Amino acid sequence: MDDAFGKGCHLHLIDGSAFIFRAYHALPPLTRKSDGLPVGAVAGFCNMLWRYVQTDDGHTAPTHAAVIFDHSSKTFRNDIYPAYKAQRPEPPEDLRPQFPLTRDATRAFNIACIETQGYEADDIIAAMACAARDAGGTATIISSDKDLMQLIGDGVDMLDPIKNKLIGRDEVFEKFGVFPDRVVDVQALAGDPVDNVPGAPGIGIKTAALLIQEYGDLETLLDRAAEIKQPKRRQTLIDHAEQIRISKRLVTLDCDTPLEVTLESLAVQRPDAERLVAFLSEMEFRTLTNRVAEVLGAEAPAIQAAPASDAPAAPEQPAIDASAYETVTDMAALEHWIAAIRETGHVAIDTETTGLDEMRADLVGLSLAVAPGRACYIPVGHVAGGDDLFGQSARVEGQLDLEQVLAALKPVLEDPGVLKIGQNMKYDWKMLARHGIEMTPLADTMLMSYALNAGTHNHGMDELAERYLGHKCIPIKELIGTGKSQLNFAQVAIDKAAPYAAEDADVTLRLWQHFAPMLPAQKVSTTYHTLERPMIPVLAQMEMAGIRIDPDVLRRMSNVFAQKMAQLEDEIHGLAGQSFNIGSPKQLGEILFDKMGLSGGKQGKTGAFSTSADVLEDLAAEGHDLPARVLDWRQIAKLKSTYTDALPTYVHPETGRVHTSYSITGAQTGRLSSTEPNLQNIPIRTEEGRRIRQAFIAPEGYRLVSLDYSQIELRILAHVADIPALKQAFREGIDIHAMTASQMFGVPVEGMDPMIRRQAKAINFGVIYGISGFGLSRNLRIPRAEAQAFIDTYFERFPEIRAYMDKTVADAKQDGYVTTLFGRRINTPGINQSGPAAGGARRAAINAPIQGAAADIIRRAMIRMPDAIADLPARMLLQVHDELVFEVRDDAAAQLIDTARIIMEAAAEPSVRLSVPLVVDAGQGANWAEAH
DNA sequence: ACGCTCACG
DNA sequence: GACGTACGTGAGCGTA
Numbered sequence: 027m028d029d030a031f032g033k034g035c036h037l038h039l040i041d042g043s044a045f046i047f048r049a050y051h052a053l054p055p056l057t058r059k060s061d062g063l064p065v066g067a068v069a070g071f072c073n074m075l076w077r078y079v080q081t082d083d084g085h086t087a088p089t090h091a092a093v094i095f096d097h098s099s100k101t102f103r104n105d106i107y108p109a110y111k112a113q114r115p116e117p118p119e120d121l122r123p124q125f126p127l128t129r130d131a132t133r134a135f136n137i138a139c140i141e142t143q144g145y146e147a148d149d150i151i152a153a154m155a156c157a158a159r160d161a162g163g164t165a166t167i168i169s170s171d172k173d174l175m176q177l178i179g180d181g182v183d184m185l186d187p188i189k190n191k192l193i194g195r196d197e198v199f200e201k202f203g204v205f206p207d208r209v210v211d212v213q214a215l216a217g218d219p220v221d222n223v224p225g226a227p228g229i230g231i232k233t234a235a236l237l238i239q240e241y242g243d244l245e246t247l248l249d250r251a252a253e254i255k256q257p258k259r260r261q262t263l264i265d266h267a268e269q270i271r272i273s274k275r276l277v278t279l280d281c282d283t284p285l286e287v288t289l290e291s292l293a294v295q296r297p298d299a300e301r302l303v304a305f306l307s308e309m310e311f312r313t314l315t316n317r318v319a320e321v322l323g324a325e326a327p328a329i330q331a332a333p334a335s336d337a338p339a340a341p342e343q344p345a346i347d348a349s350a351y352e353t354v355t356d357m358a359a360l361e362h363w364i365a366a367i368r369e370t371g372h373v374a375i376d377t378e379t380t381g382l383d384e385m386r387a388d389l390v391g392l393s394l395a396v397a398p399g400r401a402c403y404i405p406v407g408h409v410a411g412g413d414d415l416f417g418q419s420a421r422v423e424g425q426l427d428l429e430q431v432l433a434a435l436k437p438v439l440e441d442p443g444v445l446k447i448g449q450n451m452k453y454d455w456k457m458l459a460r461h462g463i464e465m466t467p468l469a470d471t472m473l474m475s476y477a478l479n480a481g482t483h484n485h486g487m488d489e490l491a492e493r494y495l496g497h498k499c500i501p502i503k504e505l506i507g508t509g510k511s512q513l514n515f516a517q518v519a520i521d522k523a524a525p526y527a528a529e530d531a532d533v534t535l536r537l538w539q540h541f542a543p544m545l546p547a548q549k550v551s552t553t554y555h556t557l558e559r560p561m562i563p564v565l566a567q568m569e570m571a572g573i574r575i576d577p578d579v580l581r582r583m584s585n586v587f588a589q590k591m592a593q594l595e596d597e598i599h600g601l602a603g604q605s606f607n608i609g610s611p612k613q614l615g616e617i618l619f620d621k622m623g624l625s626g627g628k629q630g631k632t633g634a635f636s637t638s639a640d641v642l643e644d645l646a647a648e649g650h651d652l653p654a655r656v657l658d659w660r661q662i663a664k665l666k667s668t669y670t671d672a673l674p675t676y677v678h679p680e681t682g683r684v685h686t687s688y689s690i691t692g693a694q695t696g697r698l699s700s701t702e703p704n705l706q707n708i709p710i711r712t713e714e715g716r717r718i719r720q721a722f723i724a725p726e727g728y729r730l731v732s733l734d735y736s737q738i739e740l741r742i743l744a745h746v747a748d749i750p751a752l753k754q755a756f757r758e759g760i761d762i763h764a765m766t767a768s769q770m771f772g773v774p775v776e777g778m779d780p781m782i783r784r785q786a787k788a789i790n791f792g793v794i795y796g797i798s799g800f801g802l803s804r805n806l807r808i809p810r811a812e813a814q815a816f817i818d819t820y821f822e823r824f825p826e827i828r829a830y831m832d833k834t835v836a837d838a839k840q841d842g843y844v845t846t847l848f849g850r851r852i853n854t855p856g857i858n859q860s861g862p863a864a865g866g867a868r869r870a871a872i873n874a875p876i877q878g879a880a881a882d883i884i885r886r887a888m889i890r891m892p893d894a895i896a897d898l899p900a901r902m903l904l905q906v907h908d909e910l911v912f913e914v915r916d917d918a919a920a921q922l923i924d925t926a927r928i929i930m931e932a933a934a935e936p937s938v939r940l941s942v943p944l945v946v947d948a949g950q951g952a953n954w955a956e957a958h
Numbered sequence: 959a960c961g962c963t964c965a966c967g
Numbered sequence: 968g969a970c971g972t973a974c975g976t977g978a979g980c981g982t983a
Contacts, residue, residue, distance in 0.1 A: 609979095609981070610980085611982095612981075632960095632962090634962085639963075661964090663979095664965065665965090668977095697976075698976095699976055700976085702978095704966085707964090707965040707967085707976075709966080734967095794973095797973070800973080804972090862972075865970085865972055869973065870975090873974040873975075876974090877967090906966075907967040909967085
């Protein structure tokens, strides 16, 4: 280990957040050439760090150093005084993605990177300065922040990095009129408008210093306020004594902030030349890369403005060898791995569990990887294969205790300076969150693949390993078997489990190394960092929250449905003249078309008759009763089996709620999908189905709130295709379908025939889907020629739409992908095919940027939502593509609606300034039916 | 395992 | 002129 921190040691504490903001404002908004990622602040930050590392101007050189960052805007000070820093504007959009990069930069410089949830950088700096002094060493704070000046004293000084000027007691007196030990008293009186520290009205630094000089300290002053001669000043101090005391607590930095690292671990290390140069060249900082390379004697890789699409030459890597992994069975070995993680600054992690449902499964083991081929498995929950008489299985000997392992790993898993890499991180995040560990920061190879390859292939690990590493993973089936006799992972022998599990971590790490440089090269860094990765904790928390349902409501409905179905069954069998399985399309087809001789065509490969609702509706319209009854029966059967019967089986035994799972990569367009159960397809279109939503309820004292975007896809179309008529209609807030009908058929919007409006609506939707005459004719049940005539008229009236469609398809053909307004990339393989498949690919390409942009917008809203509603007694529970559902305490529903609406309506900004407004409708009630 | 049907946006 | 077709999902059921 490092030597103890003590006499002769000198600690430098660099105020990272101040560095970032200064760099951001000092420099023009630079972007990375290859992909447009904003990097101005990172560039300035790196330059400052480099200058700092290089400078040796006689000021005591540090033996230890750390860069300290603010972690989040909410700190314990908000509990003391809610308005603290409240009016502070959000950091600019182009700065935000740079925050994590500045952490990366710090690590690349081989300097410790420190931040703590709930504390400001200033608090950590104070605690570390105290610790350094208490240990007999000294500290220098690299900052010019006046709030830190109170810390100056014996053994602690400050250095303004811009002026390169030392700030000591005299400089503080110059600024505050008091010495450092009384600075907080002056600040408490004077307040600080920038941070919203109230202080005493009408008293500034000058007056405050005068008062403190006269009375010695703040408490004495307040006690003896009555003696003050000036009447106004006297009254102010008496009236605002409490406010002044609060102000003092706000500005005071104490030594008690918990530190998550030891001073010893901050020993100054020479930057690893290769790593630093690699980082700088990835950022494409040409000048600095060359300079650093020269000074440190490393080779500067050539920076390409537009890297070739073929994969860069991969460094030599050890082959994947499942027998080479370590099984960790004692704490000393675990500590070794933790040290290795701290050394590399990243770790690939994978959890093994007893099942796929992360709300119910138990942890069986964890695997870690720090470098290719360097991985381990930590078994914690393996049991002997056979059950005993009581169905209990014995825990296998020689495993570490789960809680002990997690306690040891927690600091590093929550350390903002250590990147946690996973494949489908949401799963592992939830597993660990159930044990009180909230991993951050995160990288997810599945999401990286999605950002790069959506539309091309799926993003499961086995598939990625095969495609990108040329490696076939050990199939899980080899361990647990298949079918009825399938084991759970806990029952797998440790010597079989370890190679499999550790391999997963190893593969994940290698995939991360493979994908990381491709993100910037393929220009999807911003998508990954702003639209994919931040979804992990947001969705994990929604899923863990779950939504309450009332099983009794569903059971009653189910009984009613059962009776109705029995009744209809009798009727249908009577009409058919025989008994048959109505649920079998095959048997139904035979009854309808063979036995009864109705007209209807054959379908598809199987040669079976189609009995889809379309067909049955046509038959019913011709006056046939049987198909009409079958339609009724099917509707009820669907509601019963898929909803009223199935939903209660998903109620979690402990939470009493239903926890869906969202797939971030489930849809090609950026939409989420929802499984087990799918809560994105709960009925609403028919009255009977809609009632199922009454079973989705809020607990006593709470309400459900639903907010949904109105016509978001048409609005996006209006914007991206730049259609003046459509944009104007949205700006004026008029009925968009009526407007379309009016334009097409030349009828006034007032008193419009509902049928005409319906047709226009169908066309509007058709456009979004890549309209065809055939599709429209079928949807509207009108002759194909008529439908085609509608479409022709539509394109005449709105020529910009055709231009947009043609351009989108042309882009797709040329690039092999389309992009959304926010830069999401959706690949379009098959766009250059010929034959029938080409039509489908073409329509998908037209639809993807529209559906995808809508998905991007609601993702942006969701990512901002937790912070926005943090102070409300409310939780976000569900997302249904253009709708968000919340649970909120009765008294705060209105406030939640206000807040969430603002976030949703402004979600595109500031990345994209839409030329049409986004409008959000809101509702609330005791259940989802009422809220909608 | 796969196709059909149908629930949603 | 023919091909086929609205875009994106997931679940339950019947059939092979």
